[in-house]
Amino acid sequence: MQENVNSAQILAENQKWIPGGIVSLNRKSDPNICFVKGKGSRVQDADGNEYIDYQAGFAASFLGHNDTDVNQAVAETLREEQVLMGAGPTLLEGAFARLFCECVPTAESIQITTTGSEATYHAIRIARAATKRDHVIVMQGGYNGWHNDVACNVISPKEAVGPFQSAGEYPFDGLSAGVPEAHKALVHVVNFNDLASVELMVRQYPVACILLEPILQNIGIVKPQEGYLEGLRALADEHGFLLIFDEVKTGFRHALGGYQSICNIVPDLSTFGKAVANGYPLGVIAGKKKYMDYFVHPDKEERVMIAGTFNAFPLTTAAAIATLEKLADPAVGVYAHVEQLGAMLEKGYNEIFPKLGVPFYVARQGSAFCTYFMDHAPVHYHDILEHHNFELDTRYRKRLIEKGIFNFPSAIKQGSISYAHTIADIEQTLEATESVLKNL
Numbered sequence: 332m333q334e335n336v337n338s339a340q341i342l343a344e345n346q347k348w349i350p351g352g353i354v355s356l357n358r359k360s361d362p363n364i365c366f367v368k369g370k371g372s373r374v375q376d377a378d379g380n381e382y383i384d385y386q387a388g389f390a391a392s393f394l395g396h397n398d399t400d401v402n403q404a405v406a407e408t409l410r411e412e413q414v415l416m417g418a419g420p421t422l423l424e425g426a427f428a429r430l431f432c433e434c435v436p437t438a439e440s441i442q443i444t445t446t447g448s449e450a451t452y453h454a455i456r457i458a459r460a461a462t463k464r465d466h467v468i469v470m471q472g473g474y475n476g477w478h479n480d481v482a483c484n485v486i487s488p489k490e491a492v493g494p495f496q497s498a499g500e501y502p503f504d505g506l507s508a509g510v511p512e513a514h515k516a517l518v519h520v521v522n523f524n525d526l527a528s529v530e531l532m533v534r535q536y537p538v539a540c541i542l543l544e545p546i547l548q549n550i551g552i553v554k555p556q557e558g559y560l561e562g563l564r565a566l567a568d569e570h571g572f573l574l575i576f577d578e579v580k581t582g583f584r585h586a587l588g589g590y591q592s593i594c595n596i597v598p599d600l601s602t603f604g605k606a607v608a609n610g611y612p613l614g615v616i617a618g619k620k621k622y623m624d625y626f627v628h629p630d631k632e633e634r635v636m637i638a639g640t641f642n643a644f645p646l647t648t649a650a651a652i653a654t655l656e657k658l659a660d661p662a663v664g665v666y667a668h669v670e671q672l673g674a675m676l677e678k679g680y681n682e683i684f685p686k687l688g689v690p691f692y693v694a695r696q697g698s699a700f701c702t703y704f705m706d707h708a709p710v711h712y713h714d715i716l717e718h719h720n721f722e723l724d725t726r727y728r729k730r731l732i733e734k735g736i737f738n739f740p741s742a743i744k745q746g747s748i749s750y751a752h753t754i755a756d757i758e759q760t761l762e763a764t765e766s767v768l769k770n771l
Contacts, residue, residue: 337378338365357389360740362732369396371751374737382737383756385746390548390580390699393606394657394665395751401609404653405646413645423652424643430655431607431615434587437597438617442626443643447579447604448476450614451542454600455480456635457616457625458540458573468532468541470523471501472712474549475542475577482506484520485549486743487712492520495713498527522711523547524555526562533570540573540599545590548580551701551743552694553709560596567599573622579604579614584747585697586666587658608651613643665750669698672748672757676700679761687768689723698748702727715743727771734763 336344342363345352353359365377372395374384384396394401413423424443432438444450459465467480471492475481484492487504501522503515519536521528523543532538545560547553567574575598581590582603591598600618607613616623628634641647658665677695680702684691690706703709704720724742731738736759738746748757 338363338376341365341377362729362740364732364737371395371397372749372753372756380735382732382735383752383760385736385738385748385760387747387749388610389605390584390745390747391605391608392610393584393698393747393749394609394654395749396610398609398654398657398751400657401611401650401653404649405611408645408649415640415644417640421643421645421648423645423648427643427648427652427655430652430659431617434583434655434659435589435592435601435617437588437591438601439620440623441615441617442623442637443648444614444616444637445612445639445641445644445647446476447577447602447614448478449639450579450602450604450616451476451481451575451577452478453616453635453637454575454602454618455540455542457600457622458575460625460628460633460635461622462537462539462572464537464539464572466517466519466532466536466538468519468521468529468538470543470547470712471520472523472547472550472553472715473542473544473577475544475579477507479510479514480518481542482510483515483518487716489716492713495522495711495717496528498525498531500528500532522713523553524559524710526559526566529563529566533566533572538570538572540575541567542575542577544577544579544581545594545596546581546585546696546699547712548699548745550712550715551703551709551745552696552699553711553715554694554696555594556710560594564596564598573599575599576601578602580699580745581696583607583655583658584699607654608647609654611647611650613647613651666697668750669748669752672752672754673698673700675754675757676748676760679757680764683761683765683768686765687771689720700746700748701743703743719743723771727767730767730771731763734767736760736763 342352366374367377368375375381471484474485484504491504492501501520519532578589578601583606586592603615625635626637677693680693692703694701704723705718709715721742728740
């Protein structure tokens with residue numbers, strides 16, 4: 332690897348060979364920073380700067396960067412010379428599946444993918460096969476991957492989606508060209524926490540499933556209101572569509588059993604990723620056996636295909652087993668630790684932010700947090716669109732980066748505390764925040 336090059340030079344050189352210079356354009360940011368190494372809660376860039384990290388691979392590195400136990404499991408797998416055969420079952424995939432189902436009691440069986448996007452893709456396919464319907468409901472402000480059914484309506488401009496509707500759907504605000512118009516017609520976008528809109532959609536269209544994050548964590552932290560998830564479960568049962576929880580970001584970060592173990596709602600299917608393997612690429616489709624068994628349906632016309640040479644890749648699966656074992660160990664106390672740090676950060680913010688003299692609200696679920704520049708907890712995306720100060724949020728994030736505190740420099744992006752963070756990290760973060768707010 333080239334030595335003595337800075338972030339700007341790395342991006343310029345990459346752009347010669349990669350469109351945009353970055354292989355996932357969601358990572359592109361202003362300022363452009365190339366991170367070259369990380370350990371625990373700290374990361375370093377190519378320019379020699381160190382940061383306390385709250386980006387964590389879009390929340391994937393829940394235990395912290397390069398966790399020793401996870402890396403040891405990967406190294407041991409290498410020493411054992413385990414191979415990628417592409418033929419037959421493996422001991423690792425069976426061990427991981429058993430451990431996963433023990434951690435998530437609502438999961439009767441699972442399948443393993445390489446990414447969360449693949450998991451949501453397969454979950455929708457199962458729903459369509461099981462219901463013999465084609466239409467899908469997704470959330471305005473939710474992110475469920477890159478494929479045609481879900482690549483839409485995350486942080487949409489108001490002119491693209493129009494004003495808030497108390498009951499109704501919003502235009503398909505695509506994240507990508509190349510999605511057929513006929514396909515867009517099968518996708519119905521509604522606001523989170525709006526049961527009336529869901530009920531309207533299922534009465535108008537043959538809906539196969541509703542796919543949603545049980546907490547919207549791609550526009551900060553937007554929690555379900557009382558009765559909302561229960562209402563979705565009831566509507567799914569009444570109208571015969573599948574309730575799918577996308578727990579790619581909420582799963583394992585908030586509880587060992589996923590957020591569904593906190594809200595006590597059993598979805599038909601769930602998808603997981605991010606924190607499952609502490610930054611190694613792995614996704615999971617989990618759920619009720621009667622739906623998961625569509626992968627092995629005896630009728631070829633009913634069977635849902637799942638394939639992937641790198642599904643349950645040995646190194647990744649070893650990392651996932653080590654991650655879940657650590658999360659499940661009460662002696663390690665991962666969840667108690669991150670809750671303590673999250674509460675400390677929230678308390679500090681609530682003491683510091685009034686000094687800025689503008690409305691604010693600190694939203695938090697365990698180790699995940701977001702500060703909104705509005706005077707109440709957001710209910711849905713249009714609430715944020717109407718009340719949040721996006722420009723102030725972006726300036727605030729960029730100033731924090733200058734102080735060595737990194738969260739993605741784009742408004743309303745979630746921050747993530749890891750198990751590797753310390754009380755000293757939180758104290759330093761609060762000190763930097765107070766300094767930034769004095770000059771903001």
